[in-house]
Amino acid sequence: MSKGKVLVMGSNATRIEIQGGGTGPMGQYLNETVVPMLALVGAGYEVLLATPSGAKPYIDPASDAVQHFGGDEAAYLRGKDFFANDPSTNTGRTLQSVIKEGLDEYDGVFAPGGQGPVVDLMQDPDAGEILRHFHAAGKPTALLCHGPIVSISAMPRATEFRAALIQGDRVKAAELAKGWQYAGYKMTVYSATEEKPIEDNILHGKLYFNMPETLDLAGAETTVGTDFEPHVVVDRELITGQNPRSDHPIAAKLIEALDRASLAS
Template sequence: MTTKGKVLVLVSSGHGLPLKDGKVYTGAGYYLNELTVPVRTLMGEGYEITFANPKGNTPQMDVHSAVPDFFGGDEAKLQDYLKFRDTLDGLKNPMRISDVIASGLDQYDAVFVPGGHGPMMDLLDDPDAGTVLRHFHQASKPTAVLCHGPISLLAALPNSTEVVAALAAGDVAGAHAKAQGWIYSGYKMTIFSTAEEQQREPLEIGGKVRFYPDFALSTAGGDVSVLAPWTSYVVHDRELISGQNPFSDHALLKLLLPALDGKKKSVSAS
Protein backbone atom coordinates (compact mmCIF):
# COMPACT_ATOMS: atom_id res chain seq x y z
CA MET A 1 0.00 0.00 0.00
CA THR A 2 1.42 3.35 -0.97
CA THR A 3 1.45 5.98 1.72
CA LYS A 4 0.56 9.61 1.27
CA GLY A 5 3.74 10.62 3.07
CA LYS A 6 5.58 10.37 6.37
CA VAL A 7 5.18 12.33 9.58
CA LEU A 8 7.80 12.28 12.33
CA VAL A 9 6.44 12.39 15.90
CA LEU A 10 8.87 13.39 18.66
CA VAL A 11 8.15 12.21 22.20
CA SER A 12 10.07 12.29 25.48
CA SER A 13 12.39 9.65 26.89
CA GLY A 14 11.99 11.06 30.39
CA HIS A 15 10.40 9.43 33.42
CA GLY A 16 10.54 12.34 35.87
CA LEU A 17 9.96 16.07 35.55
CA PRO A 18 12.29 18.12 37.79
CA LEU A 19 10.33 20.71 39.76
CA LYS A 20 11.30 23.58 42.02
CA ASP A 21 12.60 22.73 45.52
CA GLY A 22 14.17 19.50 44.30
CA LYS A 23 10.85 17.71 43.81
CA VAL A 24 10.18 15.44 40.82
CA TYR A 25 6.88 14.62 39.11
CA THR A 26 7.36 10.95 38.22
CA GLY A 27 4.08 10.68 36.27
CA ALA A 28 5.17 13.08 33.51
CA GLY A 29 4.88 11.97 29.92
CA TYR A 30 2.70 12.46 26.86
CA TYR A 31 -0.99 13.31 27.05
CA LEU A 32 -3.12 10.53 25.55
CA ASN A 33 -5.43 12.64 23.38
CA GLU A 34 -2.68 15.01 22.26
CA LEU A 35 -0.73 12.09 20.83
CA THR A 36 -3.44 9.70 19.66
CA VAL A 37 -6.04 12.06 18.17
CA PRO A 38 -3.64 13.67 15.65
CA VAL A 39 -1.76 10.40 14.98
CA ARG A 40 -4.95 8.43 14.35
CA THR A 41 -6.27 11.09 11.99
CA LEU A 42 -2.97 11.32 10.11
CA MET A 43 -2.87 7.53 9.73
CA GLY A 44 -6.47 7.58 8.52
CA GLU A 45 -5.43 10.13 5.89
CA GLY A 46 -2.73 7.75 4.65
CA TYR A 47 0.36 9.10 6.42
CA GLU A 48 2.99 6.78 7.83
CA ILE A 49 4.05 7.69 11.38
CA THR A 50 7.56 7.37 12.79
CA PHE A 51 7.94 7.86 16.55
CA ALA A 52 11.29 8.98 17.89
CA ASN A 53 12.78 10.12 21.19
CA PRO A 54 16.29 10.81 22.53
CA LYS A 55 16.97 7.33 23.99
CA GLY A 56 14.82 5.03 21.86
CA ASN A 57 12.98 3.86 25.00
CA THR A 58 9.22 3.43 25.50
CA PRO A 59 7.72 6.81 26.38
CA GLN A 60 5.49 7.21 29.40
CA MET A 61 1.86 8.32 29.27
CA ASP A 62 0.74 10.82 31.90
CA VAL A 63 -1.90 8.91 33.89
CA HIS A 64 -3.83 12.14 34.43
CA SER A 65 -4.53 12.23 30.69
CA ALA A 66 -6.38 8.90 30.55
CA VAL A 67 -9.68 10.48 31.57
CA PRO A 68 -12.90 11.07 29.58
CA ASP A 69 -12.64 14.88 30.00
CA PHE A 70 -10.18 15.04 27.08
CA PHE A 71 -12.43 12.93 24.86
CA GLY A 72 -15.59 14.98 25.05
CA GLY A 73 -16.53 13.40 28.39
CA ASP A 74 -17.04 10.07 26.60
CA GLU A 75 -15.69 7.04 28.50
CA ALA A 76 -16.18 4.75 25.47
CA LYS A 77 -14.13 7.11 23.31
CA LEU A 78 -11.37 7.16 25.94
CA GLN A 79 -11.25 3.35 25.97
CA ASP A 80 -11.24 3.29 22.17
CA TYR A 81 -8.22 5.62 22.05
CA LEU A 82 -6.40 3.62 24.73
CA LYS A 83 -6.91 0.51 22.57
CA PHE A 84 -5.67 2.41 19.53
CA ARG A 85 -2.59 3.54 21.49
CA ASP A 86 -1.84 -0.09 22.31
CA THR A 87 -1.70 -0.94 18.59
CA LEU A 88 1.12 1.55 17.97
CA ASP A 89 4.21 -0.66 17.90
CA GLY A 90 6.33 2.32 16.89
CA LEU A 91 5.32 4.09 20.10
CA LYS A 92 6.38 1.10 22.21
CA ASN A 93 9.69 0.90 20.32
CA PRO A 94 10.51 4.38 19.04
CA MET A 95 13.61 5.16 17.03
CA ARG A 96 16.37 7.28 18.52
CA ILE A 97 16.16 10.79 17.12
CA SER A 98 19.85 10.49 16.17
CA ASP A 99 19.06 7.41 14.06
CA VAL A 100 16.19 9.22 12.35
CA ILE A 101 18.59 12.03 11.44
CA ALA A 102 21.13 9.51 10.13
CA SER A 103 18.44 7.85 7.97
CA GLY A 104 17.61 11.22 6.36
CA LEU A 105 15.05 13.87 7.31
CA ASP A 106 14.11 14.66 3.70
CA GLN A 107 11.76 11.65 3.68
CA TYR A 108 9.44 13.30 6.23
CA ASP A 109 6.69 15.73 5.26
CA ALA A 110 6.04 17.14 8.74
CA VAL A 111 7.15 16.90 12.36
CA PHE A 112 4.71 16.80 15.28
CA VAL A 113 5.43 17.20 19.01
CA PRO A 114 2.48 16.37 21.30
CA GLY A 115 2.32 17.72 24.83
CA GLY A 116 1.98 16.51 28.35
CA HIS A 117 4.97 17.51 30.48
CA GLY A 118 7.21 15.13 28.49
CA PRO A 119 8.86 17.81 26.31
CA MET A 120 9.69 19.81 29.48
CA MET A 121 11.91 16.92 30.62
CA ASP A 122 14.25 16.46 27.67
CA LEU A 123 13.09 17.68 24.25
CA LEU A 124 13.48 21.36 25.16
CA ASP A 125 17.28 21.17 25.10
CA ASP A 126 17.96 17.95 23.17
CA PRO A 127 20.52 18.70 20.44
CA ASP A 128 19.09 16.06 18.08
CA ALA A 129 15.58 17.48 18.46
CA GLY A 130 17.17 20.82 17.57
CA THR A 131 18.67 19.36 14.40
CA VAL A 132 15.23 18.03 13.39
CA LEU A 133 13.49 21.36 14.02
CA ARG A 134 16.13 23.34 12.10
CA HIS A 135 15.69 20.99 9.14
CA PHE A 136 11.92 21.48 9.02
CA HIS A 137 12.36 25.23 9.46
CA GLN A 138 14.89 25.52 6.62
CA ALA A 139 12.75 23.34 4.34
CA SER A 140 9.55 25.23 5.32
CA LYS A 141 7.88 21.89 6.17
CA PRO A 142 4.92 21.81 8.60
CA THR A 143 6.02 21.82 12.23
CA ALA A 144 3.08 21.12 14.56
CA VAL A 145 3.46 21.47 18.34
CA LEU A 146 0.71 21.06 20.93
CA CYS A 147 0.24 22.13 24.58
CA HIS A 148 3.71 21.66 26.19
CA GLY A 149 5.06 20.50 22.81
CA PRO A 150 6.06 24.04 21.72
CA ILE A 151 8.70 24.16 24.49
CA SER A 152 10.71 21.81 22.24
CA LEU A 153 11.26 24.76 19.89
CA LEU A 154 13.95 25.96 22.32
CA ALA A 155 16.02 22.94 21.23
CA ALA A 156 16.64 24.70 17.91
CA LEU A 157 18.99 27.06 19.78
CA PRO A 158 22.64 25.97 19.53
CA ASN A 159 23.02 26.73 23.26
CA SER A 160 19.58 25.53 24.39
CA THR A 161 20.99 23.91 27.54
CA GLU A 162 22.35 27.29 28.70
CA VAL A 163 19.06 29.05 27.91
CA VAL A 164 17.04 26.43 29.82
CA ALA A 165 19.46 26.62 32.78
CA ALA A 166 19.09 30.42 32.85
CA LEU A 167 15.28 30.12 32.76
CA ALA A 168 15.33 27.57 35.60
CA ALA A 169 17.59 29.90 37.63
CA GLY A 170 15.20 32.81 37.09
CA ASP A 171 17.84 34.70 35.08
CA VAL A 172 15.44 36.24 32.56
CA ALA A 173 17.94 38.73 31.11
CA GLY A 174 20.53 35.99 30.73
CA ALA A 175 18.08 33.64 29.03
CA HIS A 176 16.96 36.38 26.65
CA ALA A 177 20.56 37.33 25.80
CA LYS A 178 21.59 33.71 25.22
CA ALA A 179 18.57 33.13 22.94
CA GLN A 180 19.62 35.73 20.35
CA GLY A 181 19.38 34.42 16.79
CA TRP A 182 16.64 31.84 17.57
CA ILE A 183 15.09 30.68 14.29
CA TYR A 184 11.58 31.17 15.72
CA SER A 185 12.22 34.69 17.03
CA GLY A 186 9.24 36.88 16.10
CA TYR A 187 7.05 33.91 15.16
CA LYS A 188 3.46 34.06 16.37
CA MET A 189 2.90 31.02 18.58
CA THR A 190 0.95 29.65 21.52
CA ILE A 191 1.70 27.14 24.29
CA PHE A 192 0.21 25.90 27.58
CA SER A 193 -0.45 29.07 29.58
CA THR A 194 0.78 30.08 33.02
CA ALA A 195 -2.85 30.19 34.21
CA GLU A 196 -3.43 26.61 33.02
CA GLU A 197 -0.16 25.39 34.54
CA GLN A 198 -0.96 27.03 37.88
CA GLN A 199 -4.34 25.28 37.94
CA ARG A 200 -2.74 21.90 37.27
CA GLU A 201 0.29 22.20 39.57
CA PRO A 202 -1.52 21.28 42.81
CA LEU A 203 -3.86 18.79 41.12
CA GLU A 204 -1.45 16.96 38.87
CA ILE A 205 2.24 17.45 39.48
CA GLY A 206 2.27 18.22 43.22
CA GLY A 207 4.74 21.07 42.97
CA LYS A 208 5.83 24.05 40.86
CA VAL A 209 7.42 23.84 37.43
CA ARG A 210 10.91 25.34 37.15
CA PHE A 211 9.53 28.00 34.77
CA TYR A 212 6.30 28.62 32.90
CA PRO A 213 6.27 27.57 29.25
CA ASP A 214 4.63 30.70 27.80
CA PHE A 215 7.07 32.94 29.67
CA ALA A 216 10.00 30.82 28.43
CA LEU A 217 9.04 31.16 24.76
CA SER A 218 8.37 34.90 25.14
CA THR A 219 11.77 35.34 26.80
CA ALA A 220 13.42 33.50 23.89
CA GLY A 221 11.81 35.89 21.40
CA GLY A 222 8.52 34.26 20.44
CA ASP A 223 5.40 36.36 19.84
CA VAL A 224 3.31 34.32 22.29
CA SER A 225 -0.45 34.67 22.77
CA VAL A 226 -2.83 32.56 24.88
CA LEU A 227 -6.57 32.54 25.44
CA ALA A 228 -8.54 31.89 28.63
CA PRO A 229 -7.67 28.54 30.27
CA TRP A 230 -8.89 25.41 28.47
CA THR A 231 -10.08 27.29 25.37
CA SER A 232 -9.21 25.62 22.06
CA TYR A 233 -6.66 27.91 20.39
CA VAL A 234 -4.24 27.37 17.51
CA VAL A 235 -1.79 29.77 15.84
CA HIS A 236 -0.29 29.31 12.35
CA ASP A 237 2.78 31.33 11.33
CA ARG A 238 4.84 30.21 8.34
CA GLU A 239 5.71 26.52 8.84
CA LEU A 240 4.80 26.55 12.56
CA ILE A 241 1.39 25.41 13.81
CA SER A 242 1.02 25.58 17.60
CA GLY A 243 -1.89 24.67 19.90
CA GLN A 244 -2.39 25.93 23.44
CA ASN A 245 -3.76 22.96 25.40
CA PRO A 246 -5.26 19.45 25.22
CA PHE A 247 -8.55 20.84 23.89
CA SER A 248 -6.77 22.26 20.83
CA ASP A 249 -6.09 18.81 19.29
CA HIS A 250 -8.81 18.93 16.60
CA ALA A 251 -8.17 22.58 15.76
CA LEU A 252 -4.47 21.79 15.23
CA LEU A 253 -5.39 19.07 12.74
CA LYS A 254 -7.64 21.46 10.83
CA LEU A 255 -4.53 23.51 10.03
CA LEU A 256 -1.98 20.69 9.76
CA LEU A 257 -3.82 18.58 7.17
CA PRO A 258 -4.20 21.40 4.60
CA ALA A 259 -0.58 22.46 5.27
CA LEU A 260 0.55 18.91 4.47
CA ASP A 261 -1.60 18.81 1.33
CA GLY A 262 -0.27 22.21 0.31
CA LYS A 263 3.30 20.98 0.71
CA LYS A 264 2.46 17.96 -1.41
CA LYS A 265 1.29 20.21 -4.22
CA SER A 266 4.40 22.37 -3.71
CA VAL A 267 2.24 25.37 -3.01
CA SER A 268 2.69 27.30 0.18
CA ALA A 269 -0.25 26.68 2.49
CA SER A 270 -2.13 29.80 3.43
Protein backbone atom coordinates in the same frame (compact mmCIF):
# COMPACT_ATOMS: atom_id res chain seq x y z
CA MET B 1 -0.89 4.68 -1.33
CA SER B 2 0.64 6.91 1.34
CA LYS B 3 0.46 10.67 0.84
CA GLY B 4 3.65 11.15 2.85
CA LYS B 5 5.32 10.59 6.22
CA VAL B 6 5.15 12.56 9.46
CA LEU B 7 7.64 12.20 12.28
CA VAL B 8 6.23 12.35 15.82
CA MET B 9 8.74 13.34 18.50
CA GLY B 10 7.86 11.85 21.88
CA SER B 11 9.29 12.42 25.35
CA ASN B 12 10.91 9.94 27.73
CA ALA B 13 10.67 12.17 30.81
CA THR B 14 8.68 11.09 33.87
CA ARG B 15 9.47 13.83 36.42
CA ILE B 16 9.99 17.59 36.35
CA GLU B 17 11.90 19.96 38.65
CA ILE B 18 9.90 22.09 41.09
CA GLN B 19 10.97 25.16 42.99
CA GLY B 20 12.65 24.51 46.32
CA GLY B 21 14.20 21.26 45.17
CA GLY B 22 12.82 17.88 44.25
CA THR B 23 10.65 16.82 41.36
CA GLY B 24 7.04 16.09 40.58
CA PRO B 25 5.51 13.29 38.46
CA MET B 26 4.40 13.87 34.90
CA GLY B 27 4.66 12.46 31.39
CA GLN B 28 3.20 12.77 27.90
CA TYR B 29 -0.53 13.22 27.27
CA LEU B 30 -2.35 10.33 25.63
CA ASN B 31 -4.95 12.26 23.63
CA GLU B 32 -2.41 14.83 22.45
CA THR B 33 -0.35 11.97 21.04
CA VAL B 34 -2.92 9.67 19.50
CA VAL B 35 -5.67 12.03 18.30
CA PRO B 36 -3.40 13.83 15.81
CA MET B 37 -1.66 10.59 14.83
CA LEU B 38 -4.96 8.89 14.10
CA ALA B 39 -6.16 11.93 12.16
CA LEU B 40 -3.01 11.85 10.06
CA VAL B 41 -3.44 8.14 9.35
CA GLY B 42 -7.08 8.75 8.45
CA ALA B 43 -5.98 11.46 6.02
CA GLY B 44 -3.61 9.07 4.26
CA TYR B 45 -0.29 9.85 5.94
CA GLU B 46 2.18 7.45 7.55
CA VAL B 47 3.32 8.30 11.07
CA LEU B 48 6.36 7.25 13.08
CA LEU B 49 6.88 7.86 16.80
CA ALA B 50 10.49 8.34 17.92
CA THR B 51 11.97 9.45 21.24
CA PRO B 52 15.40 10.41 22.60
CA SER B 53 16.02 6.94 24.07
CA GLY B 54 13.89 4.88 21.73
CA ALA B 55 11.62 3.79 24.60
CA LYS B 56 7.93 4.61 24.32
CA PRO B 57 6.78 7.76 26.11
CA TYR B 58 5.42 7.40 29.62
CA ILE B 59 1.76 8.39 29.46
CA ASP B 60 0.78 10.81 32.22
CA PRO B 61 -1.97 9.07 34.25
CA ALA B 62 -3.86 12.38 34.38
CA SER B 63 -4.37 12.10 30.62
CA ASP B 64 -5.45 8.46 30.58
CA ALA B 65 -9.14 9.30 30.86
CA VAL B 66 -12.19 9.43 28.64
CA GLN B 67 -12.71 13.10 29.50
CA HIS B 68 -9.72 13.98 27.33
CA PHE B 69 -11.50 12.35 24.40
CA GLY B 70 -14.60 14.50 24.73
CA GLY B 71 -16.30 11.85 26.86
CA ASP B 72 -16.33 9.47 23.87
CA GLU B 73 -15.59 6.02 25.29
CA ALA B 74 -15.07 4.47 21.86
CA ALA B 75 -12.57 7.17 20.86
CA TYR B 76 -10.74 6.75 24.17
CA LEU B 77 -10.44 2.98 23.78
CA ARG B 78 -9.39 3.32 20.16
CA GLY B 79 -6.69 5.79 21.18
CA LYS B 80 -5.40 3.50 23.95
CA ASP B 81 -5.31 0.55 21.57
CA PHE B 82 -3.49 2.57 18.91
CA PHE B 83 -0.81 3.68 21.34
CA ALA B 84 -0.41 0.20 22.80
CA ASN B 85 -0.43 -1.84 19.62
CA ASP B 86 0.03 0.11 16.40
CA PRO B 87 3.39 -0.54 14.68
CA SER B 88 4.00 3.20 14.32
CA THR B 89 4.23 3.63 18.09
CA ASN B 90 6.23 0.47 18.78
CA THR B 91 9.28 0.70 16.56
CA GLY B 92 11.70 1.60 19.36
CA ARG B 93 13.20 4.32 17.19
CA THR B 94 15.50 6.98 18.56
CA LEU B 95 15.54 10.52 17.21
CA GLN B 96 19.20 9.96 16.34
CA SER B 97 18.38 6.90 14.22
CA VAL B 98 15.76 8.87 12.30
CA ILE B 99 18.31 11.62 11.61
CA LYS B 100 20.88 9.09 10.39
CA GLU B 101 18.40 7.52 7.99
CA GLY B 102 17.55 10.93 6.57
CA LEU B 103 14.96 13.57 7.40
CA ASP B 104 14.17 14.38 3.77
CA GLU B 105 11.73 11.48 3.58
CA TYR B 106 9.46 13.17 6.15
CA ASP B 107 6.92 15.75 5.06
CA GLY B 108 6.15 17.13 8.51
CA VAL B 109 6.97 16.85 12.19
CA PHE B 110 4.73 16.87 15.26
CA ALA B 111 5.43 17.04 19.01
CA PRO B 112 2.63 16.50 21.52
CA GLY B 113 2.61 17.78 25.08
CA GLY B 114 2.18 16.86 28.64
CA GLN B 115 5.04 18.28 30.66
CA GLY B 116 7.52 15.64 29.49
CA PRO B 117 8.92 17.69 26.58
CA VAL B 118 9.76 20.53 29.00
CA VAL B 119 12.33 18.22 30.61
CA ASP B 120 13.98 16.37 27.73
CA LEU B 121 12.96 17.50 24.25
CA MET B 122 13.36 21.18 25.12
CA GLN B 123 17.12 20.64 25.42
CA ASP B 124 17.64 17.55 23.27
CA PRO B 125 20.26 18.11 20.54
CA ASP B 126 18.61 15.63 18.19
CA ALA B 127 15.23 17.33 18.55
CA GLY B 128 17.02 20.60 17.79
CA GLU B 129 18.62 19.18 14.65
CA ILE B 130 15.26 17.86 13.49
CA LEU B 131 13.49 21.17 14.03
CA ARG B 132 16.25 23.13 12.31
CA HIS B 133 15.90 20.82 9.31
CA PHE B 134 12.14 21.33 9.05
CA HIS B 135 12.47 25.06 9.65
CA ALA B 136 15.08 25.46 6.91
CA ALA B 137 12.95 23.39 4.52
CA GLY B 138 9.75 25.25 5.44
CA LYS B 139 8.02 21.93 6.15
CA PRO B 140 4.92 21.79 8.40
CA THR B 141 5.90 21.71 12.08
CA ALA B 142 3.13 21.20 14.66
CA LEU B 143 3.67 21.53 18.43
CA LEU B 144 0.84 20.98 20.93
CA CYS B 145 0.22 22.13 24.52
CA HIS B 146 3.67 22.03 26.20
CA GLY B 147 5.03 20.89 22.83
CA PRO B 148 5.84 24.42 21.59
CA ILE B 149 8.59 24.57 24.21
CA VAL B 150 10.40 21.93 22.11
CA SER B 151 11.15 24.75 19.66
CA ILE B 152 13.77 25.93 22.19
CA SER B 153 15.87 22.88 21.28
CA ALA B 154 16.69 24.52 17.95
CA MET B 155 18.97 26.94 19.84
CA PRO B 156 22.66 25.97 19.73
CA ARG B 157 22.85 26.35 23.53
CA ALA B 158 19.41 25.12 24.53
CA THR B 159 20.66 23.26 27.60
CA GLU B 160 22.33 26.40 28.92
CA PHE B 161 19.21 28.45 28.17
CA ARG B 162 17.08 26.05 30.22
CA ALA B 163 19.62 26.02 33.06
CA ALA B 164 19.57 29.84 33.15
CA LEU B 165 15.79 29.77 33.48
CA ILE B 166 16.01 27.40 36.46
CA GLN B 167 18.65 29.63 38.01
CA GLY B 168 16.37 32.63 37.54
CA ASP B 169 18.87 34.41 35.29
CA ARG B 170 16.58 35.85 32.62
CA VAL B 171 19.28 38.20 31.30
CA LYS B 172 21.61 35.28 30.61
CA ALA B 173 18.75 33.27 29.08
CA ALA B 174 17.85 36.11 26.71
CA GLU B 175 21.48 36.37 25.64
CA LEU B 176 21.67 32.62 24.99
CA ALA B 177 18.52 32.81 22.88
CA LYS B 178 19.98 35.21 20.32
CA GLY B 179 19.76 33.78 16.82
CA TRP B 180 16.87 31.45 17.68
CA GLN B 181 15.25 30.22 14.48
CA TYR B 182 11.70 30.94 15.70
CA ALA B 183 12.28 34.49 16.96
CA GLY B 184 9.43 36.68 15.74
CA TYR B 185 7.07 33.74 15.16
CA LYS B 186 3.53 33.96 16.50
CA MET B 187 2.83 31.02 18.81
CA THR B 188 0.57 29.71 21.51
CA VAL B 189 1.37 27.31 24.35
CA TYR B 190 -0.07 25.98 27.61
CA SER B 191 -0.81 29.01 29.77
CA ALA B 192 0.45 29.75 33.27
CA THR B 193 -3.12 29.70 34.60
CA GLU B 194 -3.79 26.33 32.99
CA GLU B 195 -0.60 25.06 34.62
CA LYS B 196 -1.62 26.17 38.12
CA PRO B 197 -4.06 23.29 38.88
CA ILE B 198 -1.34 20.81 37.94
CA GLU B 199 1.19 22.58 40.15
CA ASP B 200 -1.28 22.68 43.06
CA ASN B 201 -2.79 19.20 42.81
CA ILE B 202 -0.23 16.94 41.11
CA LEU B 203 3.22 18.46 41.41
CA HIS B 204 2.59 20.10 44.81
CA GLY B 205 5.04 22.81 43.85
CA LYS B 206 5.69 25.53 41.30
CA LEU B 207 7.68 25.07 38.13
CA TYR B 208 10.80 27.16 37.68
CA PHE B 209 9.43 28.81 34.54
CA ASN B 210 6.13 29.05 32.70
CA MET B 211 5.74 28.33 29.02
CA PRO B 212 4.45 31.63 27.53
CA GLU B 213 7.04 33.77 29.31
CA THR B 214 9.81 31.39 28.24
CA LEU B 215 8.87 31.58 24.57
CA ASP B 216 8.51 35.35 24.75
CA LEU B 217 11.92 35.64 26.41
CA ALA B 218 13.39 33.62 23.56
CA GLY B 219 11.86 36.01 21.03
CA ALA B 220 8.46 34.58 20.11
CA GLU B 221 5.20 36.52 19.98
CA THR B 222 3.11 34.32 22.26
CA THR B 223 -0.63 34.61 22.80
CA VAL B 224 -3.00 32.37 24.74
CA GLY B 225 -6.73 31.99 24.40
CA THR B 226 -9.35 31.04 26.96
CA ASP B 227 -8.11 28.44 29.42
CA PHE B 228 -8.91 24.85 28.45
CA GLU B 229 -10.61 25.88 25.19
CA PRO B 230 -9.21 24.98 21.76
CA HIS B 231 -6.76 27.54 20.39
CA VAL B 232 -4.37 27.13 17.44
CA VAL B 233 -1.95 29.64 15.92
CA VAL B 234 -0.39 29.26 12.46
CA ASP B 235 2.65 31.30 11.40
CA ARG B 236 4.54 30.24 8.30
CA GLU B 237 5.43 26.55 8.66
CA LEU B 238 4.80 26.52 12.42
CA ILE B 239 1.47 25.35 13.87
CA THR B 240 1.02 25.56 17.64
CA GLY B 241 -1.88 24.49 19.86
CA GLN B 242 -2.49 25.70 23.40
CA ASN B 243 -3.85 22.78 25.40
CA PRO B 244 -5.19 19.21 25.31
CA ARG B 245 -8.48 20.35 23.80
CA SER B 246 -6.57 21.70 20.81
CA ASP B 247 -5.80 18.13 19.67
CA HIS B 248 -8.38 17.93 16.87
CA PRO B 249 -7.90 21.52 15.60
CA ILE B 250 -4.11 21.24 15.40
CA ALA B 251 -4.42 17.93 13.56
CA ALA B 252 -6.74 19.57 11.03
CA LYS B 253 -4.34 22.48 10.48
CA LEU B 254 -1.37 20.14 10.12
CA ILE B 255 -3.20 18.03 7.54
CA GLU B 256 -4.19 21.17 5.62
CA ALA B 257 -0.55 22.30 5.55
CA LEU B 258 0.68 18.89 4.46
CA ASP B 259 -1.92 18.69 1.71
CA ARG B 260 -1.00 22.18 0.45
CA ALA B 261 2.69 21.29 0.40
CA SER B 262 1.92 18.07 -1.47
CA LEU B 263 -0.06 19.93 -4.13
CA ALA B 264 2.67 22.52 -4.52
CA SER B 265 5.45 19.98 -5.01
